[in-house]
Amino acid sequence: MKIGIFFGGQSREREISFAGGRTVYDNLNKNLFEAVPIFVDSVGDFILLDWQYIYKGTIRDFFPPFNHLPPTPHGFQIYIESLGDLTIEERENVIRQVGRRIQPDEFSKLFDFAFLALHGPYGEDGNIQGLLEWYNIPYSGSGILPSSIGINKIVQKKLMKNAGFPGPKNLYLKKADWLNETDKSTFFNHFRNELGLPFVVKAPYQGSSIGISVISKEDTQAFEKAVYRSFFMQPVSKHDWTSLSEEGKINFIRTLTDIRDGIGLPVMISGNKVNHPEHLFDQLNYHFSQSDSTLILESLDNEEEIVIEGFISGKEFSCIVVQDENGKAIALPPTEIRKGNEVFDYRSKYLPGMSRKVTPIDIPTNQIEGIRTACERLFNELNFNVYARLDGFINQEGEIFLNDPNTTSGMLPSSFFFHQAAEIGLNPSQFLTYIIRTSIAERIKTGKKTFAFKQLLNTLDTNLHRLNTEASEKTKVAVIMGGYSSERHISVESGRNIFEKLASSKKYEPVPIFLTGNEDSHKLYLIPVNIMLKDNADDIRDKVLAADSKSKHPVIQKVITEAKDITVKYTGNAILEPREISYPELAEKVDSVFIALHGRPGEDGVVQSNLEKFGVPYNGSGVESSKITINKYETNKLLRENGVKVANHKLVFKNEWADNYETLIKEIESTFQYPIIAKPADDGCSSAVKKINNLEELTAYAKLIFAWDDLKDSESSRTLKLKYNEEFPCKNYFLIEDLVSKGDAKHFLEVTGGLLTRFNASGEIEYEMFEPSETLATGDVLSLEEKFLAGEGQNITPARYSKDPEAQKYISSQVRTELQRAAKILNIQGYARIDAFVKIYDDNRAETIVIEVNSLPGMTPATCIFHQTAINGYKPYDFIDKILTFGIERNNRKVLI
Structure with missing residues (x-):
């Protein structure tokens, strides 16, 4: 059965819809279904999308395509609506770069069923449902009427009240009334008196909690800001704008035009439409150079009426029915x-x-x-x-x-x-x-x-x-995830992604395994799918360790019984309870292992060593190579000895800092110039990687990584501006290195390049080097979220070395050759990701400075290694299959030897 997956869309939730559509695309059972990706762009065109674009991290990574983007000196990211009012022909030209524009009357020729992964207006409000019914296409979920009710918070509340469902008192505020009243405190006093504090301000036609705020205190200014946010309007005064630095203005525009946190684009200003963030930047600069008057920016997709309701104090829950x-x-x-x-x-x-x-x-x-x-x-x-x-x-x-x-x-x-x-x-x-x-x-x-x-x-x-x-003859693959490093949550995301790709395949049967423990010892647990899908690694660990002392919750047991008619049709021999499993037992149970761990253990050779004892094939590099690449200092030292360019670096030890502080600081400041980069020497995924601008920040970094200062609410965490819930591993040493900069190069960029290995006819290992991705960081360094989480980062694949096609090809070849040389020196096997800076000079000579090597790179759905493999024709499953096939063949060759 051909399943048309509708994802993307026109709403502010389009990025989550895009990521959700990819999840559906990858997880449809390949024995039953053929997935057909129907990307809906933000102006409402239906696009039969070329499959490789599904694996981009965000919509803006591929659409509009790079060659259709106007210059943006400030590096703003845009959606297609920022290109202005394009003609049909112009839109066709844009779309042809990524797929084919299709009309609704073509739907029935392309697919048998529509799976709707769209969110918000146009997706879950009855619009698309009505269109599909007109063309006689069956679709997922609720019909037209319940969908239109489900999107409308105002109608919902009236229907729920009539049906006897209790709810907080709610009031409404019309945009016209708000704009006509100069004294906004009048409204605040009214709602506070009617509802009490706290109360909630929300947009009635949005999902994903977009346009929602809680007013907790006597704060008219916060209330005014919340109301404008729910109307998707933004007042900007001359003081607001001119008090900002140049960087502050750029960040203001970036946040303002973000469809999740701001009002998005296009906006209306004094009756004029502004499409592009650069034009908005210029218009604000010009207006406030000529006038003191406050501007009101209004999204074209705004609300005419918003909901103000009482705040419910209690436990919040969500329930799927x-x-x-x-x-x-x-x-x-x-x-x-x-x-x-x-x-x-x-x-x-x-x-x-x-x-x-x-x-x-x-x-x-x-x-x-x-x-x-x-x-x-x-x-x-x-x-x-x-x-x-x-x-x-x-x-x-x-x-x-x-x-x-x-x-x-x-x-x-x-x-x-x-x-x-x-x-x-x-x-x-x-x-x-x-x-x-x-x-x-x-x-x-x-x-x-x-x-x-x-x-x-x-x-x-x-x-x-x-x-x-039918009897199953699939290859059983244990997917090991979790761990105890600061990268454990990303490891779980990677492991789940691998599990799901294999679970929907015709060839493999995945077995989820969770690893936990500490640096002295670790244990493996066979886990059921419900525990594997817990929120993060800590939740999984808690459930696994508590399993022996707790029986299944009576409510869950009751729901399992009630849903028996559902599960009996769709499930096979599912794992029901977690249990510890030894390496010898694992060897008996599975044919191969996919190690989805990051950091220690996993990337350090420990797990590999245990698997080799029992002849179990696994993915990635061998024990000795893993022992080197886990340590950034040793990796860079070996590469430098072999002529590969790396940043100047030094290890800083805890005891040295404590015993010889003044001598150590003198040595650091005589060898390095601020700003410098500080990072753990044996962790990846951007965990605790910081740009250090001065001695105060270096001291704060040392206090946190040596556990001399509390991570939560300490002076050191404030000095480094740590985010809420940001993790910082505790180590006995850390690495400092030069901040690599552009220097006298004409172009400078950060890239990450993936690779895959195979055996040739002579039994030698060959390297397939993928086109590296250009990684764009919104801050000083690329964050964990930007690397691995859908909708967060922006990666341009292939990297933009030059606008000239021949020069682009020449420079790319130089970079990939140097990355391959580094991989061979380190004896990388299976697959890997190598991060580097690239300096490009006037003669198109490329200088590649390797930053780090990941022998078990992140395999989350949004990671850019999948963008790179797509260029070479591999879907994520194909890439994973080749990784496993190499590991099994390598193991067989060892057995033969």
Whole structure:
């Protein structure tokens, strides 16, 4: 069955939709479905997308294509709407670079079923559902009416009140009234008197907590800012603008035009439309050089009326409700959301570590059942179909308040959507199959194209039965994830991604393994999919270690029983409980291992050494190479000895700092010039990598990494401006090195290049060097989020060395040759990622300075190594398959020797 996956879209949630569409694309069962990617751009065009673009980190990495971007001296990133009002022909020219523009009347020729991974307006409001019904295409999720209700918070509240659902008092504020009143405190006083403090200001037609604020204090200014934010308007005074530095102005524009945190583009200013951030920058500069008047910037996609409601104090939860085979609503175990901030905002929802998800919510069983009952009743009252996500609060008195029901859910690998389905034993691939089948059954009920839809359903059921009855002859692969380093959360993201790619394949059967412990010893645990999909590595560890002392929660057990008719159709022999597994047992259970660990252990050869004892093939480099590449100092030393350019560097030891501080500082400051880079010598993923500008910052860094100062709320953390929940590993030494800069080169950029190895006919190892990606950091150094998390970073693949095609090819060849030379010196095998700076001179000579080598690079869905492999024709699964195949062949050759 051909499945058209609709993702991207026109809403402010387009990046999460893009990442969710990729999750669906990768996780559809390849024995049942053929995925057809339908990218919806932000002006509403439907694009049959060339598959390689699915693996870009963000939409702006590929669309609009680089050659269609106007100059941007300040480095602003844009969507296609910032190109202005393009003609149809101009839009066609842009689209042809990434795929083919298609019309709705072509849908039925391209796919049999539409899977909707769109969010917000145009995606979950009935618009796309109506279009698909017009063209007789069955689609996922709820129909037109419940979708239109699900997006409209104002209508929802009225319907819920009429149905007897308790809720906070809510009021409304019209934009016209707001703009006509000069004394904004009048509104603040009114809402405070009516609702009390705190209260919530929210945009009624948005998802992902976009345009929502909590007003907690007597602060008219904060209230005014929140109201403008919900209307997607931004006042800018002369003082606001002129008091900023040049860098401050750039950051102001960058935040203002961000569709998640700001109002987005285009904007209207005094009746004129501004499309591009550079034009906005220039217009603000010009206006405030001529006038003192405040400007009001207004998004073209703004709200005419916003909701002001009372704040509910209590535990926040989210609950996925699904339908069984008979159409009965079943609420899955509700998840408690433990936030770092008052609001479960966009970043809290989608960045690991920013919040915690606890399933089921930590309250008495009868109260959990009360939440489930309420969610099922609301699902039915609003006529939702197939599945929905219902959010709410429960206060200390046990009162349940449901709010903002959604007819779809975020579909990132660790989202509630998959997280809760895993509690009844469905992995992501199986849950997607359930969604497709149940959606077809729902569309049959509409009385439209009944015979054709029944045929489609019968075909799917026949194939499902065949899969469940055929004996499996798949290669079993243990996917080891987790660990105890500061990179453990990224390791889990990588491991889940590998698991999911293999789980939907025809060739492999993945077995999830979690590693935990410390530097002295570690243990392996076989884990069920529900634990694998917990929020982060710490949640998984806690569940694994508590498994021996706790039986399965009674609510989860009850839901498993209620959902038996669902799970029996889609699951095979699932792992039900975690248990410790030894290396000898692992060798008996699986045919191969994929090590998805980062840092120690994993990249240091320890796990590899244990696997080699029992003849188990594995991915990546061997023991000796791993021992070198884990240590940045030793890596750079070896490369330098062999003529590869690296940054000047030095190890700083804890005892040396404590005993000979003045001598050490004198030596550092005589050898290095600020700013310098400080980093752990044996951690990757940008963990604790900082640009150090002076002795004060260097001292703060040393205090944190040597654990002489608290990470939370200390003077040292403030000096280094650490983010909320940012981790900082404790070490006995760290590395400092020169900050590599442009110097007298004509062009300077940071790149990261991937590679793959294979055996040739003579049994020698050959290297396939991918086109490196250009990595763009918003701060001093590339952050963890920018490297690995969907929608956060921007990577340009291939790197932009030159506008001249011949020069581009020549420079790229030089860079890849130097990266390959470094890989050979280090005896890299399997695959790897090498980070480097590149200086390009007037004669197109390229100087490549290697920064670090990752023998087990991040394999999260958004990592740029997948962008690089796509250029060479490998989908992520193909790349993973080649990595595993090399490891198995290498092991077989050792056995033969």
